[in-house]
Amino acid sequence: MRNKFNAIYQDLADKINHHNYPVDSYLPSETQLSELYGTSRETIRKALSELLTNGFIQKIRGKGSIVLNLQRFNFPVSGITSFKELNNSLHMNSTTEVLCLEDQHVPLEKFDYQSSSPLLATYVERLRKTNNEPIVLDHDYILKSVVPEISHKVAADSLYDYFENQLGLTISYATKKITVESPTKEEAQLLELNEHQDVVIVRSQTYLEDTTLFQFTESVHRPDKFSFVDFARRQKIN
Amino acid sequence: MRNKFNAIYQDLADKINHHNYPVDSYLPSETQLSELYGTSRETIRKALSELLTNGFIQKIRGKGSIVLNLQRFNFPVSGITSFKELNNSLHMNSTTEVLCLEDQHVPLEKFDYQSSSPLLATYVERLRKTNNEPIVLDHDYILKSVVPEISHKVAADSLYDYFENQLGLTISYATKKITVESPTKEEAQLLELNEHQDVVIVRSQTYLEDTTLFQFTESVHRPDKFSFVDFARRQKIN
DNA sequence: TAGTGGTCTAGACCACAGC
DNA sequence: CTGTGGTCTAGACCACTAA
Secondary structure, three states: OOOHHHHHHHHHHHHHHOOOOOOOOEOOOHHHHHHHOOOOHHHHHHHHHHHHHOOOEEEEOOOEEEEOOOHHHOOOOOOEOOHHHHHHHHOOOEEEEEEEEEEEEOOHHHHOOOOOOOOEEEEEEEEEEEOOEEEEEEEEEEEOOOOOOOOHHHHHOOHHHHHHHHOOOOEEEEEEEEEEEOOOHHHHHHOOOOOOOOEEEEEEEEEEOOOOEEEEEEEEEOHHHOOEEEEEEEOOOO | OOOHHHHHHHHHHHHHHOOOOOOOOEOOOHHHHHHHOOOOHHHHHHHHHHHHHOOOEEEEOOOEEEEOOOHHHOOOOOOEOOHHHHHHHHOOOEEEEEEEEEEEEOOHHHHOOOOOOOOEEEEEEEEEEEOOEEEEEEEEEEEOOOOOOOOHHHHHOOHHHHHHHHOOOOEEEEEEEEEEEOOOHHHHHHOOOOOOOOEEEEEEEEEEOOOOEEEEEEEEEOHHHOOEEEEEEEOOOO
């Protein structure tokens, strides 16, 4: 990164992960950090504010910034992260099998989405396995108006890598909804489910930085393999 | 609020909710806003940055801040929010029944929590119903070292209101984990589940602003009534 | 070229913790 | 009292958008 505050954030995050700043200890004060990094205090505060929202530290007024013990929550299952990134980051032994790749209209009713006209998309169906066990079945609808074409090779590797690094798209935000439902027969068979076993479904809509909606995703998870980990800060309802 | 940027945030959020700033329109520019509110640009930027993380707006460099259409996501099921707050905010017709209120040790193994000594807590078991249907069974363990005593009246009303407004505690952050599991017989009966039906379990640990851990919660949800809605921004893994 | 948001600065004053 | 983080300012320069 070429941003100062981002570089400082990275540096501090690394040092916390490597226990250069141990859990329960205090970081140097903001004034000290600004001298250390040769920058202004506000810039330091931007970096610290990132660490705060990501659960690395807690700031206590009059005392300092204390390192939290939440490393195990660092893999963002919340947030927007591709399966390949998770795989690399957690060093899982995972595979992806492309079951279907064709043009389809987005099933808008499934996503509670209103549109005056049908949305043409590339439909990708992929089965994710870890250690040869089926974990997730992903149904992706990528709007043709944004991404005209997707090759089989890209679908088997990583859609996000293709979007961001080949096409230069910037993925910005998403809405997600998690529910528990009965699987279709196809889903039950592919995920090797027992009878009467429900599945966890995560439906999301993903947007680019210019607010263009470009992707609908339905992820069908095996219930016994599903786990969603989150870090939240208290915010009062007004 | 007596913070400028917070007051500005509230004002802008209200105006967005009341469509004074309609969806898909641009807010006034940062310089204009700073003149409007008689403040510096950095202060405006803090307010806008809050709106950004909460999904109200999207900022586009060179163009402006555009209002997003995500009002339906404003009830933070993610985040830390008490049942009573949700109830009031969404105007649900809900009731809470206190099934148990007694001293117990925290079942640490359920929460993957390591502790050299047992943790003494007040155990509260509560059944939440909406329109007379059981929705959630909450098991709360509140550490005696932080809150020595909890009355039946408080348990029936709102723990968070008691903690924050009576005791002056400041709830700051929490870790959460969502899984799907088989219910105990008691849970199946209380939630009026069908046979073979799994439940969604949300386990969380809640902390005060001075990083004191003070509460363990296990929420058992009826799968057909469970829904978790989230707004996420893309963040790359480094 | 003018206007927008993104970054950064140097300094000010305040509220709070702890000695 | 000193040191901490919390807020706020007035100004600067940059990168990007759009006419």
